[in-house]
Amino acid sequence: MKELEIGDLLHEGKAKKVFHTNHKAVVAVQFKDDATAFNAQKKAQLAGKGLLNWEISARLFEALENRGVASHYLGCLEPGWMAVQALKIVPLEVVLRNLAAGSLCKQLPIAPGSSLQPALLDLFYKDDALGDPLLTEARLKLLALLEPAERVQLEAISRDVNRVLQQIFVEINITLVDFKLEFGRCDAGKLLLADEISPDTCRLWNQSDQRVLDKDRFRKDLGGVVEAYGEVLKRVQGLGPTPRQYR
Numbered sequence: 001m002k003e004l005e006i007g008d009l010l011h012e013g014k015a016k017k018v019f020h021t022n023h024k025a026v027v028a029v030q031f032k033d034d035a036t037a038f039n040a041q042k043k044a045q046l047a048g049k050g051l052l053n054w055e056i057s058a059r060l061f062e063a064l065e066n067r068g069v070a071s072h073y074l075g076c077l078e079p080g081w082m083a084v085q086a087l088k089i090v091p092l093e094v095v096l097r098n099l100a101a102g103s104l105c106k107q108l109p110i111a112p113g114s115s116l117q118p119a120l121l122d123l124f125y126k127d128d129a130l131g132d133p134l135l136t137e138a139r140l141k142l143l144a145l146l147e148p149a150e151r152v153q154l155e156a157i158s159r160d161v162n163r164v165l166q167q168i169f170v171e172i173n174i175t176l177v178d179f180k181l182e183f184g185r186c187d188a189g190k191l192l193l194a195d196e197i198s199p200d201t202c203r204l205w206n207q208s209d210q211r212v213l214d215k216d217r218f219r220k221d222l223g224g225v226v227e228a229y230g231e232v233l234k235r236v237q238g239l240g241p242t243p244r245q246y247r
């Protein structure tokens with residue numbers, strides 16, 4: 001197979017850019033230093049964040065794969081870049097919560113830190129202009145974004161991801177409070193885990209003292225954002241070898 005060459009920009013999101021490549025089924029993802037919160041109403045540049053999220057994500061996708069959970073991840077390119085399967089992204093955000101935090105505690109009378117068992121799974125319609133609204137099952141049907149069988153599959157995969165990520169984070173003394181996943185369909189129509197798994201998309205608390213190690217440091221102006229992400233990377237590096245190169 002010809003060596004991978006990065007082509008034109010296909011899509012620019014808030015935290016990543018996606019490029020075509022000379023391999024039809026492969027796109028290249030570049031992790032950016034841009035940080036946003038509250039549907040991009042709050043913005044900053046955090047030097048080093050892109051590289052941290054890139055390596056954390058690569059390592060977590062590989063750890064998931066090693067434990068039986070597939071994703072779009074194919075391998076790393078140069079630092080900050082990864083090769084992933086080209087997918088049609090489904091405009092949904094799947095949020096799983098093991099402990100109550102964030103918007104859940106703003107919207108419902110549930111104390112922060114309350115245990116949620118089984119994990120609470122909610123779907124949001126991915127659209128910043130609409131404020132990523134929470135979906136009901138009826139609204140999900142109305143939008144016809146998923147076939148009924150895909151709805152079942154999406155939840156099963158998400159719960160598998162949660163089970164495996166919880167195991168992984170326990171090993172490195174981090175509590176996985178909640179996280180957001182995105183999915184896409186490959187050409188054959190199969191649903192596959194996509195996007196990234198990083199402190200931008202998870203709430204991660206240091207187990208011993210509940211120190212916040214995720215994007216809440218940015219959302220809540222707690223400072224030390226990049227340092228906290230660096231701490232997550234250091235621990236995730238303890239899980240296994242350097243992520244593989246794509247070739």
Ligand code: TMP
Nearest residue numbers: 101102103104178179180200201202203
């Ligand atoms: P929330 O409590 O603000 O709804 O967030 C739940 C989880 O989803 C948390 O880990 C942060 C993550 N998240 C994203 O990755 N992107 C988003 O746009 C939002 C709102 C949350």
Ligand code: ASP
Nearest residue numbers: 014036037038039040041
């Ligand atoms: N990802 C969203 C944004 O960039 C919201 C968030 O993560 O808080 O605005």
